[in-house]
Amino acid sequence: MLKQWGLPESVYLPVFHHHDRPPGAFPDAALIGILRVGDMLSALYHGAAGSRTLELVFDILESSYGLEREAIKQMIDLLAARTMEILNFFDIDPGEMKPLSQLLQEANAELGKRAMSYECLVGQLRQSREESTRFIAKLLEANNELRNLAYRDELTGLYNHRYFLQQIDKELERSSRYGSPLSLMFFDIDFFKDINDSHGHLAGDAVLRSIASQVTTCMRGCDVVARYGGDEFAVIMPETDRGGLESLCERLRGHIERTQISVNGKTLGITVSIGGACFDGQGQKVTRFAMLNVADQAIYQSKKSGRNTITVRTIV
Numbered sequence: 001m002l003k004q005w006g007l008p009e010s011v012y013l014p015v016f017h018h019h020d021r022p023p024g025a026f027p028d029a030a031l032i033g034i035l036r037v038g039d040m041l042s043a044l045y046h047g048a049a050g051s052r053t054l055e056l057v058f059d060i061l062e063s064s065y066g067l068e069r070e071a072i073k074q075m076i077d078l079l080a081a082r083t084m085e086i087l088n089f090f091d092i093d094p095g096e097m098k099p100l101s102q103l104l105q106e107a108n109a110e111l112g113k114r115a116m117s118y119e120c121l122v123g124q125l126r127q128s129r130e131e132s133t134r135f136i137a138k139l140l141e142a143n144n145e146l147r148n149l150a151y152r153d154e155l156t157g158l159y160n161h162r163y164f165l166q167q168i169d170k171e172l173e174r175s176s177r178y179g180s181p182l183s184l185m186f187f188d189i190d191f192f193k194d195i196n197d198s199h200g201h202l203a204g205d206a207v208l209r210s211i212a213s214q215v216t217t218c219m220r221g222c223d224v225v226a227r228y229g230g231d232e233f234a235v236i237m238p239e240t241d242r243g244g245l246e247s248l249c250e251r252l253r254g255h256i257e258r259t260q261i262s263v264n265g266k267t268l269g270i271t272v273s274i275g276g277a278c279f280d281g282q283g284q285k286v287t288r289f290a291m292l293n294v295a296d297q298a299i300y301q302s303k304k305s306g307r308n309t310i311t312v313r314t315i316v
Contacts, residue, residue, distance in 0.1 A: 037057060037061065040053050058072055153226075155208060155227075156208055156227050158212050158215075158225050159227070160227060161228055163224075164228060164236070168184070168288045169288055171238055172287070172288060172291065173285075175281040179281040181239065181244075182281060183241070183242070183278045184234065184235070184237070184277045184278075184295045185235040185248065186276070186295040186298070187252070187253075187272045187275070188231045188233065190270075190273055191307075195268065203264060204231075206263055207263070207270060208227075210270075212225075212227065214255055215235065222237075222239070223235050223236060234295075235248075242312060245276045245278050245312055249276050252272075252274065253271075253308065256272050257269075257271050271307060272308070273308065275302055275311050276298055277292075277298060278315065279314075279315045280314070280315075286315055294313050295313075297313065298311040298312060298313045
């Protein structure tokens with residue numbers, strides 16, 4: 001528009017480039033810089049800019065023009081006073097022009113609000129993180145509870161049939177990979193049906209809980225003890241050869257035989273029949289079906305031999 005009005009380049013070019021940062025060799029670079037600062041000051045006085053613009057004005061005047069901060073303050077206040085004189089001369093409303101001290105105060109207030117907003121945001125983030133941590137802890141606890149519900153027998157607290165099948169597969173794979181022995185013990189309660197028939201199912205439940213406690217006491221920490229179903233129990237014993245299996249079977253049999261269980265004011269003597277299967281980890285892989293079948297045949301032999309006895313067989 002200024003060019004169309006016929007004004008010289010020395011007028012319209014600095015106005016055109018006053019938002020740029022031309023190099024020092026650019027024609028009228030000094031005038032462009034002055035117009036740029038003037039535009040920033042105008043934005044400050046008419047409320048179109050904030051504390052960041054005011055700080056930028058100070059930086060430019062200090063770095064580009066070598067003015068000290070106090071001189072800059074005086075110059076800006078003087079500029080405001082002269083501007084109001086000129087505007088009044090032409091009967092132009094100066095609007096809400098403010099002294100620099102008020103602009104600085106408002107800028108500091110704005111920075112304070114931003115700092116408070118930042119601190120508030122940090123506090124909210126910290127609170128959210130703490131809430132997330134608590135939520136994750138509760139979620140992990142809930143997952144553990146669900147895992148227990150999925151893999152634990154409700155009556156005895158032992159592992160259930162599902163977990164047993166998963167673990168026997170894992171231990172057979174590990175046994176074959178490293179050539180280490182693996183043993184499986186199966187046992188059930190002798191004449192358990194008679195206990196239910198004579199004393200009731202609550203008495204039978206008490207016997208099952210007692211047996212679960214006894215077998216847990218006798219077995220090692222690395223063994224997996226599970227309620228296989230009904231009155232049948234199973235124990236997976238990693239790193240256990242035939243000799244170790246026979247020793248553990250006999251220890252469990254004798255321990256349960258010596259246990260007296262009080263039910264409805266009566267003392268019951270309980271015995272178990274035990275069958276064991278041992279895999280030495282050598283040769284071809286063994287499936288869990290083969291392992292279970294051998295253990296099942298062994299426990300059948302124990303019952304056939306009069307119960308309250310053990311039978312151990314090696315898988316070949």
